[in-house]
Every structure is written in structure tokens, then in C-alpha cells.
Amino acid sequence: MSATQVPGPGANVAARRKDLGLSQVALARRAGVSVSLLSKIEVGDRALSQGVGASLAQAMNLALDELLGSSPEKDLGDLNWAIRRFDIPGDPPEHPENLQQEVDELNRLRWSTELSKVLLRAPSLLTRVTNHAHLSGEPKAWTLVADVYGVVYWLAARHRWMHLAELATMKQRVAASRADPIAAIVAARDEAGTFLNSGDFEGGLAVVDRAVVQTESILTGRDRAYGLGILHLRGLTLAGRLKDKRTTSRHTAAAWRAAAEFSEDIAEHGIHFGAENTATHVISTASDMEQHHRATDAAENLLRGGMSLPATRVGPVYMNLGRSQLALGNLEGALESLENAWKAAPEMAAVHPTSLELARVLVSRHKRSNERLTKLVKRAGIAI
Structure with a gap:
């Protein structure tokens, strides 16, 4: 059920519950929430938080994005074609020297939340950076591929097109394995994001913790601080959804320590980090x-x-x-x-x-x- 067809994601709770033939009492008991809270969410007296949403979704054997509802899919044919041909080299781009500039421009559209323009430009750019990476084989070229897949993940996550988000992060991880070391950390951060958006907060924290260990072992200097910073931000969000105060405090303190390494917020690989x-x-x-x-x-x-x-x-x-x-x-x-x-x-x-x-x-x-x-x-x- 699309989130735009009903008045807000919380209304999907009632619709899904009724589809399953569950009473409010039965669903509340399964989810570990009060009947009063569930009733208020359904009628619109209380907003559905994603933490409560995840508990309700699990009680109904749904992923969180299924309960929240996704935006209607637009024409994803060109984007799916570009992703499908990840391992099939095509014609090299005419001006490979301009690819970094084009990736930067795609991220500027992302930062200004121009989702429709991102969707319009991503397929062609993804094809060209991938073809160039196959031709050159250079880690820097594969880093561009991973960065564009990071934008695709972001676009899909914003619309809650989770099948596309998970596919994008899979390809991002493959590209990152051929890229500069920092690309693998950014890919892990985005992979944890798919767990976040699906309501599997504990799974996302496991991905973050593994990536933190990797970051501490392979990166140094500014890249290390940046990589740890973006991972700990993801970690504190995941832990907060679980209402795990201890883990939230740990990730929050680590994120502030990493932010102290930068005099102002920076933007790299499409992601901002700083105080x-x-x-x-x-x-x-x-x-x-x-x-x-x-x-x-x-x-x-x-x-x-x-x-x-x-x-x-x-x-x-x-x-x-x-x-x-x-x-x-x-x-x-x-x-x-x-x-x-x-x-x-x-x-x-x-x-x-x-x-x-x-x-x-x-x-x-x-x-x-x-x-x-x-x-x-x-x-x-x-x-x-």
C-alpha cells in the first residue's frame, strides 16, 4: 500500500492489521506496545515513530518499509539497465576527465533534494563511470562507481524502494572492493542504512560495528576520522531506534570525537560530516x-x-x-x-x-x- 494513498504511514497500521484479521489487542500484545498507544496511532492522535513501527511490522511479519508504505515507483527502466550491466563493459566515455565533476554535480542535486533530477541523470552517469572503471582498472575510477551507487542507494531509500536500495548497496560493495579503501567504509555505512530502513536495527548495528573495526585497521589520518564519524552517526541512529541508551551514548561520544578533527563540516563521497x-x-x-x-x-x-x-x-x-x-x-x-x-x-x-x-x-x-x-x-x- 503506497504511503501517498492514505493519510500518512500510521494509517497503514490499521489497514495492515485489518487485512490480517488482527484486533488491536492482539497486535499490541504481539508488538509489546500498549493498546492505548496503538489506538492513538491508528486514529491519528499520535505519530508513528519508526521504532514503534518496526515493532508493529515485526509483529505482522512485515519489513518496516512495507508497513510505512513506499512512494509509487517511477520509470526505473534506464536505471535498472545500467545496474544490470555492471559486469559488462561498454563503450568508454568520450571525456573521462569530466566524470569526477559530473559525480560532484549529481551529489549537489542530492544535497538540494532534487530527487527527480537525480533519477534523470543517474543512469547515464552510472553507465559511463562503470565503463571507464572497467577500461582503466584504477581504484580511483572504481571509487567513482561506488560513489554513484551511493547516490542510487540514497534515492531509493528516500522513496523506500528497498529492493532497489539493497541492490544498489550490493553493487556498491563490489565496486568498493576494487576502489580506494575509504569506499568500502562508505559502502558499509550505506549497507547499514538498508537495515535501518527495513527496521532491522540490531542487524544494522552489527554491520556498523564490523565496519568500525575495519576502519580502525585500514585507514589513517583524516580518512580514518571521517570514516569513523559517518559510521558512528549511523550507529547512534540505529541504537536510538532501539532505545538502547548505552549503545547510543557510545556511538554519540565517538561521533563527537571524530567531529572534533574537523574545523567545519566537510562533504566527501556524497556524505557530509562534522559538528x-x-x-x-x-x-x-x-x-x-x-x-x-x-x-x-x-x-x-x-x-x-x-x-x-x-x-x-x-x-x-x-x-x-x-x-x-x-x-x-x-x-x-x-x-x-x-x-x-x-x-x-x-x-x-x-x-x-x-x-x-x-x-x-x-x-x-x-x-x-x-x-x-x-x-x-x-x-x-x-x-x-
Whole structure:
């Protein structure tokens, strides 16, 4: 069931439960949540968090992305063709010297959350960087291949097209095995992301822990700090979804130590890292762990100071601020945060489960018509 066909991912819970012939009492017992919480999620009085969503999905023998709902698939024919021909060398690109610049431009589109443009450009670029890597055999060329697959993973994960996300990370790992050492660490971070998006948080933590050991053994200097930093950010997110305070604290402290190695946030291999990006993950995880005052205080401090990060990070900060404001009963603040998320990253907001849940619950809890909210839900394609 598509998330755009019902008013927010939380409404999928009721639909799936009824399809399986389960009562609220039976599902709540299986998932280890209260009947009261389940009822509030289904009617739109409480937002569905991904931690609770994972428990409910497991209780219904579903992956998390199946419960949340995915965006309708667009024409993926060209992209699937490019991925399928990973091991079949084709004609070399006319200007291989320009490939790095094109990959950088693809990442700029990613950072500005222009999802449709990323999908349009990725197939051709993926074909050309792959053909060039087969021809040259150089680790640097295979690093470009791994980097483009990282963008494909990101695109698929944003839409919750998990079959494509998992296929992309498989190819990313193969390319990374032929590339510069840092590429393998980025690939492991993305692989852990497929576990995150599917609701297998413990499995994702295992991937992160293995990659941390690998990073400590093969990388040095700046690459080591960067690699450890992006892995620990993934780790704190996974642990936060499990509400594992000890593991969350361990990854958070390690991420801050790595961030201290950089005077400002950097962007490499399509991924930002530094103090600001660490703060955005801490905010999200505080919200996941229902530390809502901590999340709102941290988000407001970060936004007040001004962010140098791109829309891919600014949009989620507003979404996470909004869900904590909603949990604290600040409906007006949550609506303003949702509006700001749409301003910062409209294509991401249109498909992101947190954005969709905020809209769903705000619609349910507003007792009278709100022109601003109506405008947002219409943009999101949500039926009200």
C-alpha cells in the first residue's frame, strides 16, 4: 500500500492489521506496545515513530518499509539497465576527465533534494563511470562507481524502494572492493542504512560495528576520522531506534570525537560530516528516544546559529523538531516546522515518512480548518 494513498504511514497500521484479521489487542500484545498507544496511532492522535513501527511490522511479519508504505515507483527502466550491466563493459566515455565533476554535480542535486533530477541523470552517469572503471582498472575510477551507487542507494531509500536500495548497496560493495579503501567504509555505512530502513536495527548495528573495526585497521589520518564519524552517526541512529541508551551514548561520544578533527563540516563521497551533521543526528535520536525537550532545545539552538549544511540535512532537522513539538502538544510549532521542512526540501518532504506522519496527525488534531495545513497536505497528495 503506497504511503501517498492514505493519510500518512500510521494509517497503514490499521489497514495492515485489518487485512490480517488482527484486533488491536492482539497486535499490541504481539508488538509489546500498549493498546492505548496503538489506538492513538491508528486514529491519528499520535505519530508513528519508526521504532514503534518496526515493532508493529515485526509483529505482522512485515519489513518496516512495507508497513510505512513506499512512494509509487517511477520509470526505473534506464536505471535498472545500467545496474544490470555492471559486469559488462561498454563503450568508454568520450571525456573521462569530466566524470569526477559530473559525480560532484549529481551529489549537489542530492544535497538540494532534487530527487527527480537525480533519477534523470543517474543512469547515464552510472553507465559511463562503470565503463571507464572497467577500461582503466584504477581504484580511483572504481571509487567513482561506488560513489554513484551511493547516490542510487540514497534515492531509493528516500522513496523506500528497498529492493532497489539493497541492490544498489550490493553493487556498491563490489565496486568498493576494487576502489580506494575509504569506499568500502562508505559502502558499509550505506549497507547499514538498508537495515535501518527495513527496521532491522540490531542487524544494522552489527554491520556498523564490523565496519568500525575495519576502519580502525585500514585507514589513517583524516580518512580514518571521517570514516569513523559517518559510521558512528549511523550507529547512534540505529541504537536510538532501539532505545538502547548505552549503545547510543557510545556511538554519540565517538561521533563527537571524530567531529572534533574537523574545523567545519566537510562533504566527501556524497556524505557530509562534522559538528553540525553530528548535531542533526543527535536531535533525531533524541526525538526517537522521546527526549523531546532535549530535541527541541538542540534543534532550536542549531537553527538559531545558522546551518551551513544542505537541504538533505536541514529538512530533517525541521521534521524532527516538528515531531518533538507535536509530542509536547505544540501544534502551532509543529505546523511551522513542517512548513519549513517543505521550504527547505520539498521533494524530500513529499515522500519522507516523518513529514507524512506530521501532516496526518496535525490534520487529525486540528479541530477546525487550517488553511496553511490544508495547503501542505494537498502538496503531499494526502487525502483528508
